[in-house]
Amino acid sequence: MLSKCDRWIWVIVLITLIKGLVWASVFPLFQAPDEEAHFAYVQYWVENKEMPWLLPRDRENGLSKQFNKTLNYLEFNEVKFNPLYQQDFKSDSIMGTNEKEIIQNQLDPKSNRGYQGYSYPPLPHLLNMPAYLLFRGDVLAQAMAMRLTSVFLSIITMLLIYSGLRRLFDDQKMAVGTTVLIMFQPMFSYLSSMINNDGLMNLAYAGFFMSAIKIIKKKTALTWREGVELFLWVVLGIASKTQGYALLALLGIFILMKIGTTRKNKNKKYFSIILGGILITLMGGKFLIGENQGQFDLYKSYFESHSLWNMGKNIGFYYQTIFESFWGNFGWLDTLLPDSALKVIALIIVVSMGGLVYYFWENKNKSDKAMIFLAFSGLLVGSLYLFYFLNEVVSTDVLINGRATQGRYYFIIIFPLFALWIKGLEVFFKAKKKHWLMFALCVLMVWLHWIALFEVIIPRYYV
Amino acid sequence: MGQIFRANLDNLNKIEFLTGYSDEKIEGLFFMENTQGESLRDGAFEMRKNKNIIEITFEPIEKSRDQLFYVYLQPTSDALGTIGLLESGESTEGNLRINHNDADGDLAIRLGYQVDVTPAKFISTIGQRMSQYKPAWMKTPYLYIIWGLFFVSVIKLMVMMIEEFFNDQPRR
Numbered sequence A: 001m002l003s004k005c006d007r008w009i010w011v012i013v014l015i016t017l018i019k020g021l022v023w024a025s026v027f028p029l030f031q032a033p034d035e036e037a038h039f040a041y042v043q044y045w046v047e048n049k050e051m052p053w054l055l056p057r058d059r060e061n062g063l064s065k066q067f068n069k070t071l072n073y074l075e076f077n078e079v080k081f082n083p084l085y086q087q088d089f090k091s092d093s094i095m096g097t098n099e100k101e102i103i104q105n106q107l108d109p110k111s112n113r114g115y116q117g118y119s120y121p122p123l124p125h126l127l128n129m130p131a132y133l134l135f136r137g138d139v140l141a142q143a144m145a146m147r148l149t150s151v152f153l154s155i156i157t158m159l160l161i162y163s164g165l166r167r168l169f170d171d172q173k174m175a176v177g178t179t180v181l182i183m184f185q186p187m188f189s190y191l192s193s194m195i196n197n198d199g200l201m202n203l204a205y206a207g208f209f210m211s212a213i214k215i216i217k218k219k220t221a222l223t224w225r226e227g228v229e230l231f232l233w234v235v236l237g238i239a240s241k242t243q244g245y246a247l248l249a250l251l252g253i254f255i256l257m258k259i260g261t262t263r264k265n266k267n268k269k270y271f272s273i274i275l276g277g278i279l280i281t282l283m284g285g286k287f288l289i290g291e292n293q294g295q296f297d298l299y300k301s302y303f304e305s306h307s308l309w310n311m312g313k314n315i316g317f318y319y320q321t322i323f324e325s326f327w328g329n330f331g332w333l334d335t336l337l338p339d340s341a342l343k344v345i346a347l348i349i350v351v352s353m354g355g356l357v358y359y360f361w362e363n364k365n366k367s368d369k370a371m372i373f374l375a376f377s378g379l380l381v382g383s384l385y386l387f388y389f390l391n392e393v394v395s396t397d398v399l400i401n402g403r404a405t406q407g408r409y410y411f412i413i414i415f416p417l418f419a420l421w422i423k424g425l426e427v428f429f430k431a432k433k434k435h436w437l438m439f440a441l442c443v444l445m446v447w448l449h450w451i452a453l454f455e456v457i458i459p460r461y462y463v
Numbered sequence B: 001m002g003q004i005f006r007a008n009l010d011n012l013n014k015i016e017f018l019t020g021y022s023d024e025k026i027e028g029l030f031f032m033e034n035t036q037g038e039s040l041r042d043g044a045f046e047m048r049k050n051k052n053i054i055e056i057t058f059e060p061i062e063k064s065r066d067q068l069f070y071v072y073l074q075p076t077s078d079a080l081g082t083i084g085l086l087e088s089g090e091s092t093e094g095n096l097r098i099n100h101n102d103a104d105g106d107l108a109i110r111l112g113y114q115v116d117v118t119p120a121k122f123i124s125t126i127g128q129r130m131s132q133y134k135p136a137w138m139k140t141p142y143l144y145i146i147w148g149l150f151f152v153s154v155i156k157l158m159v160m161m162i163e164e165f166f167n168d169q170p171r172r
Helices: A004-026 A035-048 A065-073 A076-081 A099-104 A123-127 A129-134 A139-168 A172-183 A186-191 A198-218 A224-240 A242-262 A266-292 A296-305 A308-327 A339-362 A369-395 A407-428 A434-462 B119-131 B142-165
Strands: B002-006 B012-018 B026-034 B039-047 B053-061 B068-075 B096-098 B101-103 B108-113
Touching: A004 A139, A004 A172, A004 A186, A004 A434, A004 B142, A035 A065, A035 A123, A035 A129, A035 A139, A065 A076, A065 A099, A065 A139, A099 A139, A123 A129, A123 A198, A123 A224, A129 A139, A139 A172, A139 A198, A139 A369, A139 A407, A172 A186, A172 A407, A172 A434, A172 B142, A186 A308, A186 A407, A186 A434, A198 A224, A198 A242, A198 A369, A198 A407, A224 A242, A242 A266, A242 A369, A242 A407, A296 A369, A308 A339, A308 A369, A308 A407, A339 A369, A339 A407, A339 A434, A369 A407, A407 A434, A434 B119, A434 B142, B002 B108, B012 B068, B026 B053, B039 B053, B053 B068, B119 B142
Parallel strands: none
Antiparallel strands: B002 B068, B012 B053, B012 B108, B026 B039, B026 B068, B096 B101
16 A cells, blocks of 8 residues: 555656646647747757757748748647637548648758757757657657657656655645645646746756755755755756756855854855855856846936836836736737736735745744745845846836746746745644645636636637 | 628627737727628727737627628727737738638637537537647547546545545544
């Protein structure tokens, strides 16, 4: 008989797998952010036996003729840019109108007219090669198999998240409930089932937080082995996507927080201070100075005609966009959740934040280092985007911000965000009926999941 | 801003318009006529700011199949300029597509119909469409198996959570 702990691991594995298959099946192929770019990257690498390394002059010149023709048959641009447009379905067959032509389209996939490379780190694409090779000759099967690669990565991510939450929360039920919440977050489910490099990056961050919580809870000095463990997650993150660099700053924060446990070992203490300081300064400098280098004149001319209030309003709107896109907006035109759902979620988060502030205030002398570290992590990632936004406001002063619409970039801190929200709610409701609360939240999240699938996605693409 | 279109089915009851993003709320009136200029339906619409689809619904027009209609929108708020734009990288001025056929007009629209179908027929149609442009192992009946397992597993998860969360007795 499986122990209680083992039982939930199997549940997480099974449901993440089946849910991933559902999301992979419901979205038309290549209709997720940059899916076609990632597919083209893998195709170029395999067929030409070299990594793509130059940016194409335009999208069509960067794709193989075979893939470009496939996208045309799939009405890729029409469906992507027009939320009222659907693929041309046959009413009496499970084969699409142009599906035979796609399968018979055996144009040489080596026939690129240009190169396809968006400066993606190569590791996630290396992991997609088996899927590409296994179904060589069938582009639809290759793409779907790559989606399943993302699903398998998401299973590992969920297990790492669950493991971290088990260590964080003394109550196993809270860990299970928080895992279920993350598992059914609609945008997270969506992105976990598409061809991208977010999957591997999210896995790296989840692993980092799991290891960090484990080490913090031990309350002993950081060992070299533990340092290497954390560093390996950082390397994996950087090798996955450029946002992986923020792990360096998180590592810096972590090292500084562990200084208290290395008091007796002076060498370790000074090394920690120097290394932690360097990492944080490096990343802070990269974003603050790097993003705003040479922009002083822009700031000067901006404030000649705008006030600080104007700037604050624009930035506030960008963060509102991040919130909407984290929960339900998948980029260019559509949304997974209606506005009313977003308002309910916002209210819950505000309540939770109140509880969290109270918790940190009440416990300022007791120092819950794990929660403090998670809070710092959230603040760090949130403030990194602030540097992008400042630059955007002074140089363009527009409301629609491309980066802010990519709420998926915040999935790197999905672990700390949900852990903090749940802690805040637990404190706010005084924890007496916390299991009721957790169950109610899980029911709400599953219901939002349902809304996304049945009231938004299926009508959008198939009704 | 008006649009002539031909309905494909009977019981036309909804039209969605794709516009550019508006940073203001847009309100207005809509009017629908037949080709003889006779008024068929009218009403009010609104589109919240930062959205880009205007949806109008009305009583179904029973015999709408293959009929030509003319619908136009009359905004009453100040943001007049944003309706009529198609958010697309391609130029669509004077070249609108409805259900894959070219039509004249400036507005991108999608039509909705009140169709009575049984749940089984609805599921079958969705399954058939979802199967298209997918590899063989993602077509029906595998789709039905995946989705069926999904429903069952979510219900099972909820049951397990109820047992776990509200039962303080230790498991044997």
